[in-house]
Amino acid sequence: MESFPEIISVDDHTVEPAGVWRDRLPSRYRDTGPHVVRAPVKEMTFVGGKFAPRMGEPGDDGPIADWWVYEDLRRPLTRLDTAVGYSRDEVRLEGITYQQMRPGSYSVPERLADMDINHVRSALCFPTFPRFCGQTFTEAKDRDLALLCLRAYNDWMVEEWCGPQARGRLIPLTLIPLWDAELAAREVRRNAERGVRAVCFSEIPPRLGLPSIHSDAWDPFLGACDETGTVIAMHIGSSSQMPSTSSDAPPAVGSTITFANCCYSMVDWLMSGKFERFPNLRIMYAEGQIGWMPYVLERADVVWEENRGWGGVADKVLRPPSELFAEHVYGCFFDDAFGLRNLDAIGVGSVLYETDYPHSDSTWPKSKEVGESQMGHLPQDVVERIVCGNAIELLGLTHNGLWPGAAR
Template sequence: MQTLKEETNQNSMRKQRIIDCDVHVAPRNADEIRKYMDPYSRSRFSLSGRDLYHHPMNVNRTDSVPPRGGGPGSDPDFLREQLINEYGIDYAILLPRPFSNPLPNANYATAVCSAYNEWQADTWLRDYNHDQVFRGSILISTQDPEGSVKQIERWAAHSQFVQVLSDSGSRAPYGQKMYYPIFEACEHYGLPFAIHAGADGIGINIQPTIGYPTHYIEWATLHSISYQSHLVSLLVEGVFERFPKLKVVLVEGGVAWLPTLLWRLDQMYERYSEEVPWLRRKPSEYMRDHIRLTSQPIERPDKDRELVRMLELMDAENILMFASDYPHWDFDSPKYAFPKLPDRMRERIFFENARELYGLK
């Protein structure tokens, strides 16, 4: 029997509109992707993940395998049952993970992304989307800027694709000019550029730490280092002066590191601003106009008031968006991801920030 507190929490959640900004979906099998590939790419393709740092337990929730077959995140009806209907999700932003950034063959990497985009459009964004709850991500491989731009141009007019997505694992920090064609296309079509944690130090990607960690726990903990590197690069290189309408989303890289990083960067800017004369504001002042972060995995201190204070320090009311990371093992339930928050902060984190970013209703 539910306690009064539990019932009150559930009633409150039913009233709260929610956009989940990190929902992982996957094909039922490799043939679902191969059908969209040319013969050269088709003969080489197989479903794969990270080939260096494997999760030591289960990547996914043990209850996320669909009873009708297929892997976690592959059955739209079961996903609706476990996520959309269970928590009253208004929109789910889909982030398939082809792990193409580590591939040394840039043309093949883009072919993989192209096939995934076709598959998304035909399945999750059309056949499975009778209620219009799903919104997709245009997948690109950043080692192929030319091919990435073509993918953005190919899908930008599709109303159900709401952002461009790539891995945090890359050949260089994302503020460098080799990526400018991608940002130019994102800005032109009004699509945010989203970065998802993973693939760092794998394949052709650079490991952001001073060397290769021994264990998965080290590698995963230090995802935040990759995000700090990309963010500082974007801010210092003047990407947002060159592309003043560009938005960037940092997905699944944590959030607690943000306030202290910006304090340090602003202090450095006061000392060395002559080195970066293209910046017209302190680095931290670009955040609200250009950067969004997703909440999962939210770092939880022992005391809830300390978490709320950290959210205030990072300006969460204006830049943080809720994410569950379904169907992964560390899934964050909308009911329990946060302590009690001020009403306006909660509304903006769970709904308004994402609604504004993605142009949803």
């Protein structure tokens, strides 16, 4: 390998600064919208794929954490939100404060410095408090306030996190009001006018109590993405249910099979007929890895070829699923040597690289070294496509991997 190109990470994360909503909501909502309080942790468990924290009262015993408070929700910052800078053995399920995390988690200058350490040119960042596709606001009781909160987050994402101080190196990823597809379409278009080319969505919407992708309910949203070239980004856990096998399974079980929801979701999309109806749609699976894809595509093609007559897809899926995959679907990985050894069965143009900063799975600060070790057998031009070229094309970046909207 001649040289390892600078990375464009399509899956990093931001921990929102404490003032994101208080600084942007109308004054009458500043105490009822999301805000941070410091309080003890009374209890915190993560079993069977479910995270269950309990906040103590001031004066109670217990470790102190910074908690997001919003309606009935009490959600602490945890070490799993931001684990970079700690050894693997030090990363535990525990509440933390902003002072106990690496500043690059929430501060743009420090984030850029940590990207420099990690050979990262630019990065697309998913949210933390809103959750991976804005479930926090979807579950809220006051939908008017929820919409204001969601738009405030998008404004912060575009204007500050990805604003002038980021110098084009942070790529905006916005949210939609999942409870209303027409409103979602408007939000996609509002942000597209600002140069945004990626939006969060749920990998399995029915698990959030929403219509499936097989229905027509999402068509206004899908139409807006199709028209504006907005990529639909789905992160593992964006269905609010991490894969698990039982209610008492330890987190290690779910962590091993995190790709499972992406697998289910991808088959949903390939068999939905949506790619036929919206030919410009592009979807990506953040942190889903890629090693599982070849067999699923092989099986999907067999089912489509042999069983489409009774399988309910003959009149809407007009080409083999593997062909639709090659044109519309992107798998994202940070550590997947097996997938890279089977790249010919996935397709060079369907793969994107990520670093997952600042989560516990992140390869920071050695994402370059991991990539070199796993891609050493690949030609230089293939490495460049995986590490940066595909992302540049997909997200509408400049030739050197920057977000052009930052210059507006």
